[in-house]
Amino acid sequence: MSTTVSVGARTAATAARRRNYARQYWPFIVPAGAVVFAVILFPWLFTLFMSVHDWHIGGERTFVGLRNYARMLGDERFGWALLRTLYFTALSVILPMVLGVAAAVVFHRSFPGRGLARTLFIMPMMATPVAVALVWTMMFHPQLGVLNYLLTSMGLPPSAWVYESGTVIPTLVMVETWQWTPLVMLIVLGGLASLPTDPYEAAMLDGASMAQVFRHVTLPLVWPFIMVAAVIRGIDALKAFDTIFVISNGGPGTASETLNILLYLQAFSFYDMGYASAIVAVFFVLILLVTMLLLHFRQRDALS
């Protein structure tokens, strides 16, 4: 945490000197600033501009005001995509969080072979998502897939995996969990590594059990890191694309069509750029809301 100096204590002269000092470093930032403007800010402004137009590729562009946004309200497909996105995101935050924190506690212990084990554990998040998604697709095959073979050989009924609307989202969440639990683990592990040792010594002297130490010492101390991991996981789950696109492509029917998939279809299959841009704007607000919601929880817990 940074130490804050009260602004009132500073004289205007030092503030001016500080500003001049900072200004010296602007030339370092300008090139990157130009790149960020060109590939990040410009697309944003242009998206807002497009979202108030009726704009099909190859067609005429006409100003329609907020009609694209109004259309969203009446668009049942959009509504379902929104709900599905929230369902997928809730599961894809909770599961990796629980497993990731547990994994971080395990990898925080020191044992021979820890480095290698940790590297193997983070492989799923480093591997090319499309490549692993294709392998998962082969494993999900209802007749020839290895997963149904494993289920039936354990005496369990086979699953339709991504080939049935009831199971497709939980199945995709499973892949997402497999892939992104390591990131949660790494962030929480970083938190665990930065903890002071004094509270532990005090708790041990008081004869606290391992479970008590975890609940009353470790968890509160590492909570800020857990919330950072949750925010990042929430953002990434909302934006999930590669896995869903490759494994189910929004199907069967529209059973796994999340906002991002719908967005892709509107923009690059139907070439309805105006409507797609309006969806982007709403999508971004949704991501901001989820981020702020999770940060709000973080603040409230810090106070209690």
Add this chain to the structure above:
Amino acid sequence: MTALPGRRRSTPASRRVRRVLGRVGLYACVLLLVSPAILVFLWMLSLSLKNEADNTAFPPVFIPNPPTLNNFADVFRKNDFLQYTLNSIIVSFGATGAALLVGVPAGYGIAKARATRAALLILIARITPGLSYLIPLFLLFQWLELTGTLLPIVITHLVITVPIVVYIMIGFFEGLPPELEEAALVDGATIWQAFRFVALPLARPGITVATILGFIFSWNNFIFGIVLAGRETRTLPVAVYNVLTFEQVSWGPLAAAALLVTLPVLLLTLLMQKEIVAGLTAGGVKGG
């Protein structure tokens, strides 16, 4: 620390038993955590080394017997796999190189000037879904008649690599002791010289981390390529999805191609695990 009087007293023997049990439990947990990761990759390897009869056999054949490299030969024989590999190399190196060129000085400037608002902008880039950059940029590249070349793909990959590089470098330069550069400035160096000859050499480990992560996330990116790439300009993830589509191609070559695409990344992760873990822990970075 000695046990308090009245609390359970343990003999050395029972303590040793408990320690052994703890060790066994710990390794069981580690095995449980690591096996889903390993098994998927092993299954990928198994599929890629079996002939088609074994790949579609039920019950499945787990160990290839005998293993065959035909699938890998197929991948190269039936597709322009080399061309796609070259595309991926150009795009990932280009986007990472350009990001280092602008991002390393920017990280230095932001760290020195404490420009927190500039860092916030980087965060917004992290939040925004990749598709939302694509719609306007797609139109722009069409208008500039750049589609069909690799340049639009390199440019869009900057969306991934620039934030990663800047974010990691800010953290790294903030961690450097300022005394050395101050000494150089007192001796009459310009701030550019202080950066170039004092800070930059010290920042080499940070640059390594930023390069590796930028490269990996650019290499893995799918969403920009699937929209912008034409037949000749496909990157590997796009090629493996597009060319070897699921229905048409048998499992063996598909698994072999998938393995080839992700192999460089897996090897990098194995070799540079310390740097990668440090970078990911610091930023929680991931692009697209």
